[in-house]
Amino acid sequence: MGYTPQDFTLTRKRAEIQIKRSVEVNKWNAQVECATGKDRKHQELNHYIETVRTRVLKIHRELEQDGKPVTAEILKNLFNGANQPPKMLLERFREHNEKYRALIGKDVVEATVLRYERTVRYLEEFLKKEYKSSDIPFRNIDRQFVEKFEYFIKTEKNCAQNATVKYLKILKKIVTLALTNKWMTENPFTGIKFKQTQTNRDFLTEEELHAIMEKKFDIPRLEAVRDIFVFCCLSGLAFTDVQHLKPEHITKDINGEWWIRKAREKTNNVCHIPLLDIPAMIIEKYRKNPVCLQKNMVLPVPSNQRMNSYLKEIADVCGITKKLTTHIARHSFACFALANKVSMETIAKMLGHSDIRTTKIYAKVLDTTVSKEMETMKNKFAI
Structure with missing residues (x-):
């Protein structure tokens, strides 16, 4: 005599369910999985086993109808009385993103939400x-899953190391949320360290900036994009900040000096930037622009994708071989300021950085600066 287990196999993985019924060994047919006795006791057992099969098939069908993954382990847990199906990665991830999207303009910026999505x-x-599935339970995520996803991002999506790390960190945040809520017990990121490579950020020289400023454009869209790019080069504003720059962000102090005072979209840190003559002229140029008036914006900034596309045209026309992007303007501003003896602390305040180490990533020492500062030493040791 012994308990009769029901064995269910799915995707080559097995899970046994103890139905807590017993039968004599010589009265059990293992091939057809039923009792062979003709009396009432054995017929009731066979009927109960069939009820178990029917219930499992019902659970299986409901999971498929809901578009949820079906494994032997999940079937077993639901059969044994689990009140809720296991928490699923993408299901919870999408819920998180919906809440995040509702916070745009309050705690997060749209670019961050787009990265999560x-x-x-x-x-x-x-x-x-990799898994022939539309979703996966949190408890099934292991280190191998993380490593495979990393490989997928690099090979299938052609992401470099630093971009890959950003996506992995986002996944880790959702996994941490699952661990906090006890939707899973093992942390698949244990022992995994994110290594980012140091990048050489491009920037313009003053000669290249003047070439762009002095170029005449007959096409209005290129002229506008050029003006916006120059404005960013001489103000240090990131693309999303210049895109959301409103007239109320341009203020005058008690000495009559004009400033850009605006909280950064990304960090909410306030930038304090003296308004130079050329950016001031650009603001005045577009003061009555229909797009600016309609949107209550300082400049008619297009989408980031269109902006970068037009900047490529501008680079070609101006004979600049560097890949012009909206972010290269911010790098250039930091380099120009540093070359003109503006302190790192002041640059950090203008860029809206709370940590000066972030500013050091942008600021590069130009060859002209090195040459000037070595002039005294050069003369002292001249032959």
């Missing part, structure tokens, strides 16, 4: 390719 899309493609 892109991570979900990559995970969807990854799960279909």
Whole structure:
């Protein structure tokens, strides 16, 4: 005599369910999985076993109808009385992103939300390719899953190391949320260290900036993009900040000097930037622009994608081989300020950095600065 287990196999993985019924060994047919006795006791056992099968198939069908993954372990847990199906990665991730999107303009910027949503899309493609599934329970995520996803991002999405790290950090945040809520017990990121590579950020020389400023454009869209780019080069504003720059952000102090005072979209740190003559002229140029008036914005800034596309045209026309992007303007501003003996602390305040170490990433010592500062030493040791 012994308990009769029911064995269910799915995707080559097995899970046994003890139905807590017993039968004599010589009265059990293992091949057809039923009792062979003709009396009432054995017939009731067979009927109960069939009820168990029916219930498992019902759970299986409901999971499929809901588009949720089906594994032997999940079936077993639901059969044994689990009140809720296991918490799923993409299901919870999407819920998180919906809440995040509602916070745009309050605690987060749209670019951050878009990165989270892109991570979900990559995970969807990854799960279909590697696991033939539309979602995965949190408790099934292990270190191998993380490593495979990293490889997928690099190979299938052609992401460099630093971009890959950003997506992995986002996944880790969602996993941490799952661990906090006890949706999973093992941390798949234990022992994994994120290594970012140091990048050489491009910037313009003063000669290159003047070439762009002095170029005449017959196409209005290129002229506007050039003006916006120059404005960023001489103010240090990031693309999203200049895109949301409003007239109330341009203020005059008690000495009659004009300033840009605006909280950064990314960090909410306030930038304090003296308004130079050229940026002031650009503001005046677009003061009555229909787009600016309609949106209550200082400049008619297009989308980041269109902006970068037009900057490529401008670079070609001006004979500049560097890849012009909206962010190269911010780098250039930091370099110009440093070359003109502006302190790192002041540059950090203008850029809206709370940590001067962030500013040091932007600021590069130009060759002309090195040459000037070595002039005294050069003369002292001249032959």
